[in-house]
Amino acid sequence: MKIAVTSQGDTLDSQIDPRFGRAAYILIVDTETLEFEAFDNDENKNSFKGAGTQAAAMVSEKGAEVLLTGFCGPNAFTTLETAGVKVANDQNGRIIDVVQKFKQGNVVYAKDANKDGHW
């Protein structure tokens, strides 16, 4: 299964980036092989508005079924939900550890956004 993880760097040793829309990188990780692709999220990070909706569309396009991140706002959550991507918020630590935790089934999927929208 492919999952998306927001990351401060472009390796599995990097720390989770708590922000979703404006994360430094979004890693798309294959949970079986641990092969991954790191996407530089620079464009969304510096976008004027709507970083969350655009990052959500990207995660869905890359075929991820689950997103592991820190905080996810309402517009991003709606987009992910519509795309059928499950969201597990409040993650922290190293990417590899969070992926292992996910594989062991130790994450809870969010029913709603856990961050207010930005103006």
Next chain:
Amino acid sequence: MIISIASGKGGTGKTTVSTNLALSIDQEVQLLDCDVEEPNSHLFLNPVIEKKEQVIAPVPEIDLKKCTFCKKCMDICRYGAIAVLKENVLTFENLCHSCGGCFEVCPENAVMEKERSLGEIEHGSSRSISFIHGRLEVGQVMAPPIIKKVRSYTDPNLITIIDAPPGTSCPVIAAMNGADFILLVTEPTPFGLHDLKLAVETVRILDIPHGLVINRAGLGNDDVKYYAQKENIPILMEIPFDKEIARIYSKGQMVVDKLPEYKVKFCDLFRKIEQLVEKGGQN
């Protein structure tokens, strides 16, 4: 003639100057309250409202039967208001700035216009003043379309006074652009001076003749005066830091009604503005 009253810092006295100036001029005057996020000129002028109208803006709605998911609409949107997914397209009204880009780029005519309400405009009158103000709806953030709509009622045969919003961002530009004169109201405090400098930079980019009113004069220090002198910005009026003026204001009354000597001062302010406009802003 259009005179826009702006400030940089909020709470310096834009509304006090706008309303008292409007009542003092011996000609027919139009007052446009363009501080649409928190209009307050009406609290002092108590206009009789004769007409109300909604301000609407177009937002996109996607016809999924026509959509080929090509993402052109999503790519052109600077505000992330459209998310094209594999079999669905989401639009976010609260992010949309109604630029119209998505309608233009769609090759399939799948982007339809839906209306959303941004706020309302009220027309009325108070004594000799023709009064119009806009009010942004709670939860909306796009002030400029409402300000532009209010300004579309500018009558070129009248003296038009615009009560502008504070700050130096888009709504302020919308309230100053195209004015014949910008009257900057400041207070002699470090905060007043700091924001005055930002306002002056903005006005200079717009290249509009401008002058200064120092409100609450006697408070703070003389740095605003030194700045005005150095930058060759005329100080057209000083309103003292006076308990009686504060008392009149706090009751929603007009300074020129209660203290008639101010009517003369505001008339004098208007004459100075007229002269500056005639001379193209040369002090």
